[in-house]
Amino acid sequence: MAGLRGPQTVLLWVMVIGLASCENKTTGENKTTAQTKPPPCSYNVTMVKFGAWIGMVTSPPGTYTINITENGEQVFIKKFIISSTNGTLTHIKHLKPCTEYQYEVTLKSDAEATITTCSRSTTQAKTKVLDEADIKISPPEPGSLCYESEWNLSSLGITPTKHRTKLLENGTKVCFKLAEEDFCSDFNVNVTHETCQNFFFTDTWNITDDYLNLRDINQTEPTGLPAYIDPQFPRNCKGLITAEYICSDADNVTRNLSSLEPFTDYSCTGWIKNSGVPINKTLPPVRIRIDCDLKINYEDDGEITNKSITLNWDTTSKNCQSVLSDLKELSYDCRCEGEEGRTNKRPDGGSCVISNLEAYTDYTCTVHPKYKNHHVHGEKTKKKTKEGIPDSISGLHLTLPENNKIKVSCKNNVKFKGPEKNYKARLHGGPKIQEKEKTQCDFEFKELSFLTTYKVEVFAHNGKFAGRSSTDSIKTSYDANALIGFLVFLIILTTVALLLVLYKIYILKRRKSHDMNESMELIRGENDEENLLTVEPIAAEILLETYKRKLADEGRLFLAEFQSIPRIFSRYPVKEAKKTCNAIKNRYVDILPYDENRVQLTTGSGEAGSDYINASFIDGYKEPKKYIAAQGPKEETVGDFWRMIWEQQSSIIVMVTRCEEGNRVKCAQYWPTPERETEILRSL
Structure with missing residues (x-):
């Protein structure tokens, strides 16, 4: 600090022993007698730099109290016990310079209960004069500039040339809050004193980076790539004080700001430099995660067939556009409602083909950007496959509700894969091919030829393609009206013939009954056991031969035995x-x-x-x-x-x-x- 210099003061104490008269102090009224006893104790005061020494000249054993006041206000008080008659020195510090103080030392002896005021052998009472070198700058404290001294500075006038808030004034130290414009510039103060006449000087102190409160430095977090953090140093420090950031991810892999990756959490610390030279100070860590706002822009030139959809797109990003082509880990997943596609990818776009799709079907397709294992919200687009060939007809069924009428039906579960949904039926076998078309698989062909074989062909049609047909054949029945007359004639003829046969049988039975002898026995009814075949036990030696014999002719003998039971x-x-x-x-x-x-x-x-x-x-x-x-x-x-x-x-x-x-x-x-x-x- 300019101007605050001076030699250190060395105090050499010389004990002065003298006699002084004492004045007894009592609890009642003070009375002066003609004859006074000398006080039992005495002291002297020696002024030194920053304070005074109080030395006991005579000091009987007892409890002593030192009391220092300024204009009636107590400044210092101290009690101590002396057990021997040796002299005692007490150093009083942090007094005001150029100031008159009142000193008093009292004794309370162990033998007497009264308090005695000790006599003083010297009359010097004013403290030393303030020197410019007595005032010093405190070690740097972030955000403030402090002056300190061994003197009590309460009567010292330290006035900045620009108004600044006083943060602290505790007697020996005075601090001012630094403003933003004070950093990296000179701080000027005028110093005066109330009682030290003609004391004045101006001090200039350069506020360096040591006074910066790094926690108050605003660090703007980056929102895009390449990442950039602009620490808001005081304006006078711009270009002089800089910060170089080093970032680390969850795996403690370090990177500089220019090489940060998206969708990754980093902790970035700014290392302070002064004029490009590191000073081993850091800013508080900044938590950074940059999520690129990727936008998928679909193009309309993708090929669409009845089984596949090709998606072409470009990728843009508001906050990462300049580095988009360098993001080698950026890939894409594409799908159309569950069906995944094959992707030809590049960081800033791509194309993919989704196959195995249903024809003439609306699909919601999505392209999902993916950086490493982090999936980004994708963009959806509506696509529709082209017309395809309808499914084949199933469950074809032909019936004859009438003898010359064919009813055709099949299952109505065809996927038409096109804008129209029609069933077509063709009838082959007549003079010309008949064709009918309906939205339901339910047809009738009437007034056909009797006893004629017809082939029916049914297929689905969607307005553009026809599906594979399903065919079946059926034969119409006879002409019922013509047959009824023939049947009536045949029934009459058969009835007449039957009557003739019955009459002939009746005649024959009558003749036979007359020829029979009335005494002939009736046929005896058979019982169950009479039908049983007798089967003899088979000897073991001929078992195989007997088995083969009975098994011959499709087991005829075995069957006879079984049926007799x-x-x-x-x-x-x-x-x-x-x-x-x-x-x-x-x-x-x-x-x-x-x-x-x-x-x-x-x-x-x-x-x-x-x-x-x-x-x-x-x-x-x-x-x-x-x-x-x-x-x-x-x-x-x-x-x-x-x-x-x-x-x-x-x-x-x-x-x-x-x-x-x-x-x-x-x-x-x-x-x-x-x-x-x-x-x-x-x-x-």
Whole structure:
């Protein structure tokens, strides 16, 4: 600081010991006696730079109090205890220069309760004169300029040449708030003092970058690419103070502003330079994310067929246009309602072909820009594919509602793929081809030739293309009117012939009845057992030979044996099987178990029919009830079937039929399926 210089003051203390008279201080009225006792304590005051020294000349043990006032107002007070008679020095700092102070030292001894005012051996009381070098500039503080001194500066006049707000004045320090125009320029103040006469000087101090409050610097965030941040340094610092920004992304990859990518979060820090030289200071970090406002501009030259749509577009951006062609990671996804396309891409536009589309169909197509893995909102456009070939006709059906009338129908589920939706039917086989057209597949061809084969061809037409036709043939019937007369004649003729035959039979029977002997026996009715063929046991040695012989001629002998067995032997009752409660359990009404050898269930609920199942015991070779013959279970008897297996402890089940034969159910599936590994039946 210019003008604030001076040698450091070195104070050498010399103890002066003297005697002084004391004045006793009492709590009542002060009375002066003719004879006074010398005070028990005395001190002297020595003025030094920035304050004074108070030295105790005589100091009996006790508690001392130093009290300094200015014009009746207390400035300093201090208490201390002296336990020996040695002298004590007290340094009083931060007093005002050129100022008269009042000093008083009192003693309160340990032996007496009274307070004694110590005598003073010197009369000097005015502080030293202020020197320009006593006032200094404080170390730089952001946004403010401070003056400080070991003197009390409350009576010092520090006045900036331009009005500035005073931030602090605490006795030894005075601070002013710097204005925007003060930075990077000279700050001038005039300094005076109230009591130090003729004290005046002007100070000039250059406000450097050290005084900048970097947190107050406004940093405008960029909104486009290439990115640029313009920190708002004070106007006098423009061109002198600059900032170079270094940015890092989430992966701590660093970049400068000119190489930032869109759709990426960055933290950018400005490194301060003074005249191009780094000064190891930074601005607060700036959070940056630049989302390019990409706009898709569709062109009208894209080719459209009945199965594909070609989209051509250019990409523009208000905030990234100048770098758009350099964004190599910018790509595009295009689709038309679910169907994706093949893209020939470049950063500032492209084209794509979406295939596998339906003909003559409205599509909403979208091109989505994508930068790396970030998808950007796309632009939609309406497109329509061209006409295509209609679908083939399905479900063609021809009928004859009348003998010479053909009715044509088919399913109305054709996709016409064009502006018109018509069905056309052509009739071939007559003198000329007949053609009809309707919006529904429902046609009639009338007044056709009788007993004539016609071919009908039906196809869909959309106004431009015809679909593949579906054909079928049908033959008209006879002429009913002509046939009725012939049938009437034939019926009459047949009736006459039949009457003649019946009359002839009647005559023959009468003749035969007269020739018969009245004592002839009537033919005896046959019973079930008489029709049974006798089958002898087959020895093991000839089993194969016998099997081959009976199997010959398409199993004729086996068939004869089987057909000789009646379905039901009349002498064996089947009452249980025919009961109403059991009838539903039988698959056939004439294949029933006999009461005497039917299998009776023992674990039923006790209700009527709970012991019934369509199954019969069969004796084995010298073993009764060796086998069980049972009908294929019905859905409602599967539980009874397994109950019988469990009760009879059957170990082998032979199924001699399929579940279905000839489109008729023969047996319910009574075993679990692969999808259902466990089948749960009712409790046994």
